[in-house]
Amino acid sequence: MLPVLLLLLGCDGGPSDVTVIRDVQIVHAGVDVPVAVPGLSQRYTLTVADPTGGGVELLAWACTGFDGECAEAAFVAPAERMVVVDAVDQGDFSEDADLDLTVPAELALLAGADTGLPFDPFAGVWFLACEPGLCPWIRQARDALAAGAIDAELEAFLGDPTAALDQVPADGSSLAQRRLPLATDDGAEPNANPELRVAGDPVLAVQTGAEVPLTFEWIDEEPGSIELQAFTTVGAMGPPTAVFDDPEITWFAGEEAGAGRLYVVARDASGGSALWRADASVE
Amino acid sequence: MAGILPLILSLAGPSSAAPGADAPGDDAPPTTLPEPVGEATLPVLVRDAAAPYPPDALALGLGADVLLVLDVDADGTVLAAAVASSAVASSSASSSDPEQTLSPELVAAFDAAALQAARSFQFEPARTASGEAVPARIQYRYRFVADRAPPLRIVAVVTAGADGPPLSDVDVVAAGPDGVRQLATTDADGVARFAGLADGDWDIAVQALGLQTATRSISLSPDGVVELTFPMVADAPPPTDDVPGEVITITAEALPPQVTERVLTMDQVRYLPGTGGDVVKAVQNLPGVNRAPLGVAQILIRGTAPEDSKTYIDGMALPIVFHFAGLNTVVNSDSLEEVAFLPGSYGVRYGRTLAGLVDLRTTPSLPQESGGYVSVDLFQATAFHEQRIGDRTAVSMSARRSYVDTILTPVLTELTGSTFQAPRYYDVNARVLHRSANDDVWDAFLVGSSDAFRVIDPDTDEVSIGLTTRFIKLRLLHRHVDDDGWRHESAAIFGIEEEAFQIAPDGDAFERPLDLGLRHELYKAAPDTGFGDGAFGLGLRTGVDVVASRYRFQYEVPSFDTSESGDIGILAPAAYVEPTVRIGRFDLVPGLRADLWSTAPADDSAGWTNLAVDPRFNAAWRFSRKGRLKLGVGKYSQFPDPREVTVTSDGNPDLTHEYALQTGIGWEQRFGEDWSLELNRYYNWLERLVVGNEDAFRFFSGPPPGGELDTGDYENDGTGRSAGIELLLKWQTERTVVFLSNTISHSVRQKRPDQPERLFEYDQPIVLNLLASHEVPTPNRKRKGSWRFGGRFRFGSGNPYDPLVNRWFDLETGEWSPVFSAEQARTPPFYQLDLRVDRSWEFRRWTLSSYLDLQNATNRSNTEVIGYSDDYRTEEPITGLPLVPAFGFKGEW
Incomplete structure (x- = not known):
């Protein structure tokens, strides 16, 4: 029990090491209206810190996960559920990237439904930022978009990206997720960003x-x-x-x-x- | 004896030609009558020994003469003595009736006393005409004169164990000043007497084939007779309470003269570095015990989790055995007779546990005399006193209060930036022990303990994290041995316990069992058949063991995002039977234990009932007086935690009990008087382990599991295997103890059938402990005392863990989650050297001792647990304590 208590202890009010960004790190993914509306496209503005200036390439994909698979895979074309931003030259990366992803209309079935799940229905989006060439899935995604089809290997990664993350080093890669609540038709005003x-x-x-x-x-x-x-x-x-x-x-x-x-x-x-x-x- | 024959023929004439000698009590010193044959001389007595006067004869004022035949070796010692002519009333006796004839009983008593004295005689040896010392056979007349009877000095009573029958024909040796050595033999009542010993220091030793040698040092002063009891322990396996499985017993000092050669005595354990003088902590150095991280209060037995082992006091379950951080046992060591460590293959007396156990056994003997001590060290202060009340009752009390919080608090505060109150503990023990006229044991023992650890928020001054563990238990025991040798034991233990956890701002979790344990057992040891191949003996142990409990718990920790609570009644009766069949050198011990476990939640939700039947078998073969082989196999069942089977706390009522199939073989061997070896091999299969819901509350029973948590429903899906080889090599003399303990083991688990088998989180392939302690008496003859030097070296493999390889960021919560490697790694190996020096001074009425204990003398930084930065960017190893110089004082009276 004692070692657990030591592990649980927090820090004091001084400078916090966890606030320091040392390499590629996704900081924020803003969205105009923080509610996912089934059937509509949603624009995310992704802010990525790149303190080393080595450049960044991005992959964003809509993925509302169920048992390691993305619900979007059955309803949305690859080009609408996945966006790749190619690597930019060193020092020229603006930190912000605008990414358009579609929320499947079929997710409307979940909105307001009693799913029995211990959380409210949501639409999930993953973001992967990597130093150029570091993450193979970005290249695979680029190829998939060109071909108009996603192979099984990449689909497995998209469905459960954390399981594959041990294949790339922590330095130079950054994975993050957003889960937006699904819009309901109860007439309530949607939440707005602060x-x-x-x-x-x-x-x-x-x-x-x-x-x-x-x-x-x-x-x-x-x-x-x-x-x-x-x-x-x-x-x-x-x-x-x-x-x-x-x-x-x-x-x-x-x-x-x-x-x-x-x-x-x-x-x-x-x-x-x-x-x-x-x-x-x-x- | 072939060499003695020429002198017998040439020096000894017919018995009538050797008229005998005067007794020591007579005016003239006893001498042989030199009977020159040529230039040769007969043996001449140079040091006599007084025979203890037969009490009945002394009371009547009777004297007697006994004619003995003695074989005197070439060095002057008596090789053999026999009665040539039994005792006859002495004409010089002071009796009013010099012609009185002696009763057969008195004749036998005088004969035995004369023989006892003669065996301690020292002669100037017989010499040939050329001066060569040679063996000789002579006659010697021993004369008893009542009014000159030497004073009785020592009465030694030798029994088989503390409650066993008297042992006759056992040699008792008294070694005294100037090399004087006297020998006595116990009579039919197990009593040996010494008379006429000089004042001074004497060492009394009891030796017999098949028994461990017991010694005790005493100081004879002019007043009174010293009475000693020697409850003997069998050498190779024995008629003991324990089946011939794998039992390692550590005997406490409290059992009077238990300074034996095969067991660790409290005196020696006390001075071993790292034990803090705590006999139970010595268990953590024994083979089969993995090293607990950060030295915490856990006993990890044979690659199993701490919650899979149990601790007992006299066979009754005790909630914890150690205070926080394992600094001390909650029961004062001076109340204990022995600590039995049973890592596996034990008998049916114990149940409801998968792995091993530790049983603290209180001494059933009344203290020889009242006494106590006060000790003060860097961490705690302790007081203990035991008081004889009349001939049959004793009371004892002890209290201990730690102040380690005052030392650790500033260190931890500096380390973490938070304010601590940690950890502090106290305990109290109180006992009334009564032995009735028929030698029944009536025993009431109260144990109370409280530990608290808190982290204080410096801004609000409120508790950020708090942990409290406390309990109070009353153990009642009655033990009766009937005329047929059956031991009837009834015991009860009752009390409340609590483990509570607080975390700010409003997290509150606790477990509060209120338990009643009852046991009634009938036991008769198989008679000792010695080494006769055709001998047969039968023993039996049978009993019932019932636990009734009200188990309340609550886990309300909002930050953990889940909550549970419950109030569950538990009734768990068990019955067991275990015959012991002893055939010559073989002991066969089959056993059967049946456990029923039934729960009834207070909210009227469905209860849960489960039956476990555990067959077990142990066997031992005493292939020599110093060695035996043993084997054991058996099923050991453990029921799920009550909340795991209760629907209202996310439990699964379809669960059944877990069980272990334990197997083991072992070899025990003594080499000479000082060396002993124990070698064990075990292989255990763990089946139907409960897995799932590895939520935040798992930490109640130990560190959280590494890697991905299994958050599925509770199921009996888990399996495991644990195997190992254990070695204990011990060298122990009067002043020195050295032991080497080594465990080589492998332990794996598979949580779900579709998951890979992985190293168990407590798997430690190699654990090695080397301990040594040596006492050096001080030369100061005015004030006795001693120095004692000790050291302990420990090596242990690191624990498995899942290396951190990456992380991901939750943009909704701002929290990081770890990504672990699929391949397990180990923390670096553990090395530590502890050193200790003790000094004692003996005063007329009390003893003062002090010690300096350097824990982690080389100040090595050992990685104990892998922690992580808050953002899971890096692993942050948590290391053990640096060099800690501890010192303390103890005054005993």
């Missing part, structure tokens, strides 16, 4: 060792459910704390000079999310 901004005009060009507190403000239909998560490619971020009810995150510039970017993601309890980011430098 708006997130930093208070004031913080100075983010600092000397080594500097600590910069960042106070955030947001607008959301469910303001009490907002959670913040911070990342950075320069220095480290502290955990969110509340100061007079205003959420505050401290950026610790660290002892190494360099330039990078700060990211803060806000999430509400219904799938809404927002991203704040800013360039920062340490001299």
Whole structure:
């Protein structure tokens, strides 16, 4: 029992190592309306950090998984359920990629139904970001799109990508998932993404060792459910704390000079999310 | 004796020509009558020995003469003694009736006493005309004079075990100052007496074929007679309570003179590094026990999980045996007679468990005298006192309180950034032991224990994580041995226990069983048939064993995203029978145990009933007085946890019991007086293991499983295999103990039929312990004392784990999930050296001792558990404790 307790212990309020981005990492996948509407296409804006500047290639695919298979496989053509963004030249990657994926109309059967599952019905989307040439499935997906058909090997990967992830190194690859609630026809207004901004005009060009507190403000239909998560490619971020009810995150510039970017993601309890980011430098 | 014949022929004349000698009690010292033959001389007595005067004769003032024939060796020792002419009333006796004839009983008593004395005589040997020392046979007249009877100094009572019959014709040797050595033999009552011994330090030893030598050191002062009891233990297997399976017994100091050669005594275990003076902790160094990570309070037996083994006190289940982190046993070692470690193939007395067990056996003997101690060390303070009340009753109490939290708290706080209160524990033991006039044992033993560990949130000052384990149990025992040798034992244990877990902000989980255990057993050991091939003996053990329990539990931990609760009644009766058939050198012990387990949830949901029938068989062959071979095979069933079969807690009422098919063979051998060897080979099959629902609550019974969790429904789908070879080599002398313990094993599990077989999470292919302790008496003659030096080296294979190879990110929750390799890896091997030095000073009425124990003397950083960074980017090994210098003091009275 004692070792388990030691494993369960959290960290203190200092710089958190888990906020530091060291290589390719998916930070955020925004969507215009955080609800999946069966039969419609959905545009995701994927933000990927690439601190090494080695370039990134992306694969995104709609996959509402059941027993290791994607429900979309039976209803949606490959070009509508899978998007590949080719590698870009080093340093030119914009961090954001817009990806259009279709939610199968057949998923409407699940919306509002009593499925007996311990979670609400959703439409799932996976994102895989890799250094160019590192992940074989991106090449296979590109070939599949060209051929208009997906082979069994790739389909198995799409259905359960975590099972195959031991084939590629953690450095240079990043897998992430979103699960959007299915829209229902109960007439309720769909959830909207929150708006997130930093208070004031913080100075983010600092000397080594500097600590910069960042106070955030947001607008959301469910303001009490907002959670913040911070990342950075320069220095480290502290955990969110509340100061007079205003959420505050401290950026610790660290002892190494360099330039990078700060990211803060806000999430509400219904799938809404927002991203704040800013360039920062340490001299 | 061929060499003695010439002198018999040439030196010894007819018996009438050797008139005998005066007795030691007479004015003249006893001497042989030199009978020159040429230039040769007969033996001359240079050191006599007083015979214990027969008490009845002394009371009547009777004297006697006994004529003996002695064979005196060339070194002057008495090789053999016999009665040439039995005792006759002595004319010089102080009796009022010098012509009184002696009764046959008195004749026999005088003869025996004279023989006893003569066997301790030391002569100047007979010499030939050329001066060569040669053997000789002489006659010697021993004279008893009542008013000069030497004072009785020592009465030694020798019995077979603590409750067994007296042992007659057993040699008892007293070795005293200036090399004096006297020999006595027990009579029909198992009593040996020594008279006329000088004041000073004496070592008393009991030796007999087939019995382990027992010794005890005493100091004779002018006042009184010292009474000693020697409950003897059989050398090779024996008429013991344990079937000839695989039992390793550690005998506690509390059993009076149990300084034996084959068992580890408390005196020696106490000074072994790493045991902290705790006799039960010595079990963790024995073969068959895997090393528990971080030294936590778990006993991992033969590649099984800690929850598959049990601990008992006198055969009654005890919830835990160790406090947090395994620092100490919850029962004071001084209340124990022995600790039996049964790694497998044990008899039907024990059940409801898949693997091995540890049974703490309290001493049934009243203490020789009142006494106690207070000890203070780096981690805890302990007080113990036992008090004789009259001739038949004793009470004892002990209390222990740790303050390790004051030491560890700042260390852990610095390590993790959180505030700790951890861990602190205390325990209390109280006991009343009464032995009635018919020698029945009436015993009430109370054990209470409480452990607490907390992590405090520095911002809110509230508990972030808390764990509490506490219990209080009352064990009642009555033991009666009837005239036919049947032992009737009735025992009950009753009490409440609780294991509670708190996690902020509102997580609350607990298990609270309220148990009543009852046992009645009838037992008769098979008679000792010695080594006669045609001898036959029959013994029997039969009994009933009932557990009634109310089991309440609740797991409400919102952050774990699941909850369970229940209130379940349990009734579990069992019956068992186990005859022992002893044919010459063979012991055959078939046994059968039937267990019924029935649950009744308080919410009127469906109950669950299951029957397990376990046949077992053990056998042993004593191929010599110092060696035996043994084998065992049997079924060992274990019922699912109550919540696993209760529908309202996601249980599966279709489950049945798990079982292990245990097999083992072994060889035990002694070499000379100091060496012993035990070698065992076992192979166990585990069947119908309950798997599934590996949710967050699994940690209640140990570290969480590595790799992917099996979150399917509970099923009896699991199987496993465990095999190994165990070696225990021991060298033990009066002042030195060295033992080498080695286990080579392999343990695998298969959770579901469609899943691959994998190494069990506690699989450790090689575990090796080398322990040594040596005592050096101090030369100071004014104040006795000693130094003791000890060391322990441990090596253990690392535990299997699933290496972290990647991770994925949940954009909805912001949490990372690990991706593990399909190939298991091992943590690095474990090495550790512990050193210990003890010093003791003996004062007139008390003893002071102190120690310095350097745990992890080389400050090696051993990886104990693999942890992970919060984002599963890296593995973060958790290492064991660094060099810890511990010291303490103990005052005994």
